Amino acid sequence: MSLPPEKASELKQIIHQQLLKMDVHGRIREVLAETIREELAPEHQQLSTEDLIKALRQRGIIDDVMKELKFVTDVKETERTLAPKPSTHFVDREPPVLKRTNIDPTRRYLYLQVLGGKAFLDHLQEPEPLPGQICSTFTLCLHFRNQRFRSKPVPCACEPDFQDGFLLEIHKDSLGDASKMVDATTMLSICDPVHMVLIKTDTFGETTLVASYFLEWRSVLAAENGITNVAVELLGVGTESKVSVGVLNIRLEMYPQLNKTLSSEIISTQFTLERQKTAEKERLFLVYAKQWWREYLQIRPTHNTRLVKIFAQDENGVNRPVCSYVRPLRAGRLLDTPRQAARFVSVLGHERAAVIGGGSGKQEQWCTLLAFLCRNKGDCEDHANLLCSLLLGFGLEAFVCVGTKAKGVPHTWVMTCGSDGTITFWESLTGHRYIHRPINPDDPPLVEQPKPLYPYRTIGCIFNHQKFFGNCQPSDAVELCVFDLHDESRWKPMSGEAIKSICPPGAASSVPPFPPLCASTIDAAVTSNEIEVQLRILVSEHRKDLGLSTVWDDQLSYLLSPALAAYELERTTGVSAGNEEFQDSVRRAVPDGHTFKGFPIHFVHRNARRAFATCLRSPFCEEIICCRGDQVRLAVRVRVFTYPESACAVWIMFACKYRSVL
Numbered sequence: 001m002s003l004p005p006e007k008a009s010e011l012k013q014i015i016h017q018q019l020l021k022m023d024v025h026g027r028i029r030e031v032l033a034e035t036i037r038e039e040l041a042p043e044h045q046q047l048s049t050e051d052l053i054k055a056l057r058q059r060g061i062i063d064d065v066m067k068e069l070k071f072v073t074d075v076k077e078t079e080r081t082l083a084p085k086p087s088t089h090f091v092d093r094e095p096p097v098l099k100r101t102n103i104d105p106t107r108r109y110l111y112l113q114v115l116g117g118k119a120f121l122d123h124l125q126e127p128e129p130l131p132g133q134i135c136s137t138f139t140l141c142l143h144f145r146n147q148r149f150r151s152k153p154v155p156c157a158c159e160p161d162f163q164d165g166f167l168l169e170i171h172k173d174s175l176g177d178a179s180k181m182v183d184a185t186t187m188l189s190i191c192d193p194v195h196m197v198l199i200k201t202d203t204f205g206e207t208t209l210v211a212s213y214f215l216e217w218r219s220v221l222a223a224e225n226g227i228t229n230v231a232v233e234l235l236g237v238g239t240e241s242k243v244s245v246g247v248l249n250i251r252l253e254m255y256p257q258l259n260k261t262l263s264s265e266i267i268s269t270q271f272t273l274e275r276q277k278t279a280e281k282e283r284l285f286l287v288y289a290k291q292w293w294r295e296y297l298q299i300r301p302t303h304n305t306r307l308v309k310i311f312a313q314d315e316n317g318v319n320r321p322v323c324s325y326v327r328p329l330r331a332g333r334l335l336d337t338p339r340q341a342a343r344f345v346s347v348l349g350h351e352r353a354a355v356i357g358g359g360s361g362k363q364e365q366w367c368t369l370l371a372f373l374c375r376n377k378g379d380c381e382d383h384a385n386l387l388c389s390l391l392l393g394f395g396l397e398a399f400v401c402v403g404t405k406a407k408g409v410p411h412t413w414v415m416t417c418g419s420d421g422t423i424t425f426w427e428s429l430t431g432h433r434y435i436h437r438p439i440n441p442d443d444p445p446l447v448e449q450p451k452p453l454y455p456y457r458t459i460g461c462i463f464n465h466q467k468f469f470g471n472c473q474p475s476d477a478v479e480l481c482v483f484d485l486h487d488e489s490r491w492k493p494m495s496g497e498a499i500k501s502i503c504p505p506g507a508a509s510s511v512p513p514f515p516p517l518c519a520s521t522i523d524a525a526v527t528s529n530e531i532e533v534q535l536r537i538l539v540s541e542h543r544k545d546l547g548l549s550t551v552w553d554d555q556l557s558y559l560l561s562p563a564l565a566a567y568e569l570e571r572t573t574g575v576s577a578g579n580e581e582f583q584d585s586v587r588r589a590v591p592d593g594h595t596f597k598g599f600p601i602h603f604v605h606r607n608a609r610r611a612f613a614t615c616l617r618s619p620f621c622e623e624i625i626c627c628r629g630d631q632v633r634l635a636v637r638v639r640v641f642t643y644p645e646s647a648c649a650v651w652i653m654f655a656c657k658y659r660s661v662l
Helices: 006-020 024-040 050-059 061-068 183-188 218-221 265-300 301-305 336-349 369-376 379-394 496-502 524-545 554-559 563-572 580-587 608-616 620-623
Strands: 090-091 109-118 136-145 147-149 163-169 194-201 207-215 227-235 244-255 310-315 319-321 399-405 410-417 423-426 435-436 456-463 468-471 491-493 594-603 630-642 650-660
Touching: 109 136, 136 369, 183 218, 183 379, 194 369, 207 244, 207 369, 218 227, 218 244, 218 265, 244 496, 265 301, 265 336, 265 491, 265 496, 319 468, 336 379, 336 563, 336 650, 369 379, 369 468, 379 399, 379 410, 524 608, 524 620, 524 630, 524 650, 554 580, 554 630, 554 650, 563 580, 563 594, 563 630, 563 650, 594 608, 594 620, 608 620, 608 650, 620 650
Parallel strands: none
Antiparallel strands: 109 163, 109 244, 136 147, 136 194, 194 207, 227 244, 310 319, 399 410, 399 456, 410 423, 423 435, 456 468, 468 491, 594 650, 630 650
């Protein structure tokens, strides 16, 4: 394999730096001195190069160097290829000496090491976990320039033992010529931060958002040797966004090392200019938003009570324009249709932001997309923002709607405008779709009016990444609303230029970039089988407590599969299929004089014990599980359907057949 001269010199530089770092020259001198003492007899025979290499090999120094210089992860020799591999996250076996992997000498990398944490005072009394004991864990998730990384879980402690390395490619989705090595000045203009999200997972698998932090990495451009150490103080989220939760020790390193570093004055000046530019844009938008709101209130005094939301707080308590929470998001090959996207969003967990103290007030917290995806659950606003972004990615004209449900409960959902004028509402928490047909209040009483099937009562405003409309119709009741967005007497628009100035791609912005979606890491077949085995044990134990024996019918269990597949297909597409074949197979499996009962149920978690407890609360399911009679045969089938971000829809069906005795 021949390398171009510039690549060869770059490679030599990396090897030279590594040898200096490991102090290989010093170790060779020691071996040389020791070998001369041991090997050379009084007759002063010559010591050859072969003798020296043999001595170095015997002491393991050559092996150490080769290990450190290995640019590919441990794979079979036959699998090693010359094609450049994508940068990836790797886990370290022997911290704190962290391995490097997948380095292409023609590209710039930022090597980010997390070298432990301290002052996580919430876990001061946490006992040391015993070997094999299940305990709560911390996981660190990172996003940088379209690359996602995840640390290995570490037990929760006052000083969590994070020892992880992440290789971030600086000019991923290139800056001009991808074969060109970017210099320090060019990298200074890359204002994307490293978004770090800390997640806590408890012993039951429930996730909690602990902290969300934007790391400014460009200080490393001024470091003399291309290495800088940073102590990052993490603050809490929501109501605790001003409270410290802990400190992470982070080491940043440039690869290859910069030939010319920048002065710290240049870097601080660049940061100041960026902050001033962003602050000025945000100030101008705030002035415009206040003027727009005054004009909106002058149309009708009752507008003051409508849910018109221009700004929303993120998990760090920062006020951002609502339009910045949405932008077109393409799912690559992970999702094929808009309806599949709606199904994916609906299987992400729904959880309101925690509020300290009593009262019925709802805690305001719109999460950034990375925090929502890493936690795998969020409030209705997070679901609606993600679904709207995915529908925009599929080329639909989609908006997030802000309004209320029954009893005046604030709610957000998604709306799409068809090219033929059809208005469709999408409920992001369930995946349901509703066609909107407005009621005309001026029609005579005898004219039959459409009955709305959707649960929405009022609507105050709608928005996406480019547009914002305030509802200025006489009534904000959804059933009376006409969604002619070009009619300014019904919908008061905001200036598109004003929105563009503070939302990407409007240059310098405090709005975090959107991360790409990740494929599921769950093996659907293995997980389905594990949950099914656990449920069989739980059912058998439950019946044993009641003094009942349990006989499983494996064939009947298998026959339940088509029904579960049909239920998921119906949830995704709205089309029911395969019911006739399922009914026919069950009739054949149940002899004359026997009765068949089945109970399907759906979950978005994989906790078998929790699912079983929920099933027992249903009288229909409890009747099947506790079935008494002659020749009772029980069946259970579990089918896990996986979606991006390791979200999953879990369908469980319990069934029994028994001889009917009058």
